[in-house]
Amino acid sequence: MNTTLNTVNYFIAGYVVIFGSIIGYVISLYVRWKNLKQEEEIITDSTDQN
């Protein structure tokens, strides 16, 4: 006779990894975009001053 295993903790851990990785990657894209925009602004400002 088969009994259902209690694997809820593993299920939750799996979905934490899935959404954690996707959200982490989206945040990394956002941070890199912000940093580049900031750099672009600094270069534009220094070009305007020259």
Add this chain to the structure above:
Amino acid sequence: MKKPVALKVLDIVTIIALLGATAMVFFYAPIERVMGAVQKVFYFHVAAGWVGMLSFLFAAVAGIIFLVKKKKIWDLVGVAAVEIGIIFIFINIVTGSIWARPIWNTWWTWDPRLTTATIMELVYIAYLMLRQGIDDPERRARFGAVYAIVGFLSVPLTFFSIRIFRTIHPVVIAGSDPTAVGTFDMTPAMFQTLMVGIVVFSILFVDLVWHRIRLGQLANQVEEMKFNLQD
């Protein structure tokens, strides 16, 4: 660089679709009788594996087009696809390991599928690391294109490993290996949830690639501005 309206729409569609697919996994797909709740990891585990391999295919095709046309944009497409592929194969490997713990009674075993998937992941991590070591953008792009084409050999090897070698990894669709542990018969609701998961992850892939290409374009623009400033 303004965000296109189409990309804004795609962002919203992706979020709604991802929420919908998650709701299907949580509330629509039935709980498997033997494995219990952890079997539900399977839907996004397979979808992540699919998107990871699709990304590497994209990178190889972008590499071929770059070598033919020599246009910078194809190098950006290649890097974007590889970076996203690495994230999804990481999800695929880790969720597989989490599933394996209660079902195989171990976090990891050097099974052909697990081994080839890990080699594939490492091949593409090396791609990013080696690229960073090349300063000349022209050479870097050429190297990236050739590497993405050659590196793609690891993808069919991983995909077919469960069909070629004796393995304990289940082949849920059209598989009947008696040595596999954790195989189950899919009900129509399970199959529908899996298909929706694959489609939604493919949409997510397009959305992320688009964002990553824009990031690459901005990086090139800033690089050019720096270069002009030095002159």
